[in-house]
Amino acid sequence: MAIKRRRRSRKRQPVREHRERRGVSRGKTDGYKLGWQHGHWYGQCESVLQHAFAGQVFPVRQAHVLFVATGKGYPYSPLDEAIANALRAQVTQLTITDAQQPVADVARRIRPDIVIVLDGLQFNVGQVDAMRADGIRTAIWFTDDPYYTDITSGIAPHYDVVFTLELLCVDFYRQLGCPNVHYLPLGADPLEFRPRNPLxxxxxxxxxxxxxxxxxxxxxxxxxxxxxxxxxxxxxxxxxxxxxxxxxxxxxxxxxxxxxxxxxxxxxxxxxxxxxxxxxxxxxxxxxxxxxxxxxxxxxxxxxxxxxxxxxxxxxxxxxxxxxxxxxxxxxxxxxxxxxxxxxxxxxxxxxxxxxxxxxxxxxxxxxxxxxxxxxxxxxxxx
CATH class of the missing domain: 3.40.50.2000 (Glycogen Phosphorylase B;)
Incomplete structure (x- = not known):
């Protein structure tokens, strides 16, 4: 019985090896096909991207902007960075701080043309009032409307200009007495969100x-x-x-x-x-x-x-x-x-x-x- 079992084992070995080789071959074929397809698609995307960005030149404003980032850390930090980068490319002077800093003191010292506050839920409106009292213009861009309007309703009236990413909040802030309210949704950061070659x-x-x-x-x-x-x-x-x-x-x-x-x-x-x-x-x-x-x-x-x-x-x-x-x-x-x-x-x-x-x-x-x-x-x- 032992001899017979060894003989069967010898017969099965070539079959097993053949199946393994066939599996490896199929894996290589499938992998090559998938890689080729994604590479071709990625190349198409890059070509379309070149057309999308062709002739896209942003004007540079002769202005000094003091940008007050949220300072909240992740998941807000990528948004802070994306907006800071966009501002940097479109104004002649940009100063960056965050909501945890003595912003009013900084603004009083550097006298920017505008202070832009992002989110602002953790920024003391007393600092906003102090800057406006010093004749410095202020703007806020709300990033989570309408989910925090119980809070933002007490913040918006302190600013000269209000931006919101929710269309229905425009009239809401105007009814609170804000005279200068604008609809401005967020967007995409093309440095991060773009065609990629994932694992x-x-x-x-x-x-x-x-x-x-x-x-x-x-x-x-x-x-x-x-x-x-x-x-x-x-x-x-x-x-x-x-x-x-x-x-x-x-x-x-x-x-x-x-x-x-x-x-x-x-x-x-x-x-x-x-x-x-x-x-x-x-x-x-x-x-x-x-x-x-x-x-x-x-x-x-x-x-x-x-x-x-x-x-x-x-x-x-x-x-x-x-x-x-x-x-x-x-x-x-x-x-x-x-x-x-x-x-x-x-x-x-x-x-x-x-x-x-x-x-x-x-x-x-x-x-x-x-x-x-x-x-x-x-x-x-x-x-």
Whole structure:
């Protein structure tokens, strides 16, 4: 019996080796195909980027700006940096500080043409009043409207000029007595959010990055089984709230806060990136007791599009001011519609890529922080 078993083992060995060689060969073939396809796509994106940036020269204002960054650290620090870089390229003199510093003393010493405060939720308005009393103009750019309007309503009237990323908040601040209020959404930083060559481990069919607010959970509960059947990746906090968390556990990077580069890599590696806006009546970390609605796209809208990823986003009514649904972005209004569109675009690769490419082109032409700062400075320094 022992001799017979050894003979069978000898017979199986060549079969096993043949299968292993065939598996390695198939792996090389598949890997080469995937690498070639992504390389070709990456090259196309770079070509389109050159066209997007062609002739894009921002005017330089003869102005001294004192920029007050949030100083909050991550996740605000990339926003601080992106806006500082855009300002640096468009004014003749830029001084940077943050909300934790004696800004009024700095402004009194250097006498800037304008002080621009980002967010401002942790900046003492007494310093704003002191600067205005010294004849120094001030402006604030709110970054989280309408979710903190209970707080910003007490801040906005202290400034000469108010910028908000939410269209419905323009009238809200005007009704508070602010005479100079402007709608200015955030955008994308093309130094971070752009076509990239992600690792194989960062490539998936479907991707969502964000926190599991309760209203998001209610929606995702209805698509969990579908997402569990696909190559899906979710990253963020609180996703254990899902009703069927066990089905998705292996596809969720729980509790992760990713920096902009890693986030951009995940967007680049996905065939479809889901965007779901935070509900204005969400109970979690919400200071919007007046019930102001939300119609404007979130910053993630521009960041996903900048990565040339097919973006599947929920509907916000002012989205059409920035993108054209079905042309350079795709929308959904129900769990069933989300599933149907994911199925369709996973099966129609060329159509998916063309929409993603158009979204990237439009973003780089119209929705970068360079463009936002150009608009901001045009308002502050007309003519």
């Amino acid at each position: 194989r481990s960062q490539r998936h069919d479907i991707c969502f990055i964000g926190s599991a607010y309760w209203k998001r959970v209610e929606f995702f509960n209805q698509v969990t089984k579908y997402l569990a059947s696909k190559d899906t990746h979710i990253s963020g906090i609180w996703w254990e709230r899902l009703r069927d968390f066990g089905l998705m556990k292996g596809k969720i990077d729980l509790g992760r806060w990713m920096g902009p580069t890693e986030t951009a890599n995940m967007y680049n590696g996905a065939k479809i990136v889901i965007n779901m806006h935070r509900a204005p009546d969400e109970d979690t970390f919400n200071n919007n007791t007046t019930g102001i609605g939300a119609v404007s796209p979130n910053p993630r809208t521009f960041e996903i599009a900048a990565c040339a990823a097919l973006q599947l986003t929920d509907v916000r009514s002012d989205l059409v001011s920035f993108y054209t649904p079905g042309y350079d972005i795709v929308t959904y209004s129900s769990p069933q519609e989300m599933i149907e569109k994911m199925e369709y675009y996973l099966a129609h690769e060329e159509e998916r890529k063309q929409i993603a490419m158009r979204g990237m082109y439009r973003t780089m032409r119209e929705h970068t922080y360079g463009k936002r700062i150009e608009a901001l400075l045009g308002i502050l320094f007309p003519g």
